[in-house]
Amino acid sequence: MNIVVLGGSGFMGSHVCDALSKKGYNVKIFDLKKSKWIKKNQKMIIGNILNLSSLDKAIRGSQIVYNFVALSDIDYAKYRPIETVKINILGTLNALTLSKKYNVKKFIQASTIYATSEEGGFYARSKRAAEDYIEEFKKIYGLNYTILRFGSLYGERSDNSNGIRSIIYNAIKKKKLIYKGKK
Numbered sequence: 001m002n003i004v005v006l007g008g009s010g011f012m013g014s015h016v017c018d019a020l021s022k023k024g025y026n027v028k029i030f031d032l033k034k035s036k037w038i039k040k041n042q043k044m045i046i047g048n049i050l051n052l053s054s055l056d057k058a059i060r061g062s063q064i065v066y067n068f069v070a071l072s073d074i075d076y077a078k079y080r081p082i083e084t085v086k087i088n089i090l091g092t093l094n095a096l097t098l099s100k101k102y103n104v105k106k107f108i109q110a111s112t113i114y115a116t117s118e119e120g121g122f123y124a125r126s127k128r129a130a131e132d133y134i135e136e137f138k139k140i141y142g143l144n145y146t147i148l149r150f151g152s153l154y155g156e157r158s159d160n161s162n163g164i165r166s167i168i169y170n171a172i173k174k175k176k177l178i179y180k181g182k183k
Contacts, residue, residue, distance in 0.1 A: 003026065003062060065106070077123040
């Protein structure tokens with residue numbers, strides 16, 4: 001089975017690519033930059049989810065599409081609503097449109113626990129809107145989907161912008177637990 005992981009060079013996407021490859025699936029990684037963790041049996045496609053031509057190459061021939069592409073830093077998204085909409089909503093719509101075109105069997109969307117809360121600002125609103133589009137694609141076109149709502153994640157390959165990594169780093173280096181958030 002052919003699977004494409006959009007955003008497959010990132011923290012979560014790269015781990016999903018590894019797990020799928022271990023299970024014997026043919027995995028294509030689609031991302032803005034080459035994965036640091038690409039395996040010999042994986043194919044890399046460099047592209048932008050907003051560019052339909054490169055996205056088409058990635059989705060064509062795939063039976064399953066995982067979408068991990070997102071502007072996911074809540075603090076960054078707070079001051080960039082247009083960029084957040086473009087990547088998180090329009091990018092998802094592009095992937096959905098091509099998934100429909102190529103009769104993808106299943107679309108799997110990485111979302112957030114903030115999608116149904118009052119927290120998370122523009123990021124949360126954009127992920128909720130993307131979920132709404134996915135649900136409409138199911139109603140109108142019959143595109144099967146799964147939405148995964150993640151909370152805060154941490155682990156190997158997380159970068160310096162990861163909130164939990166920052167808390168742990170400060171605890172170890174500064175001997176202080178520092179958390180910027182609401183009580």
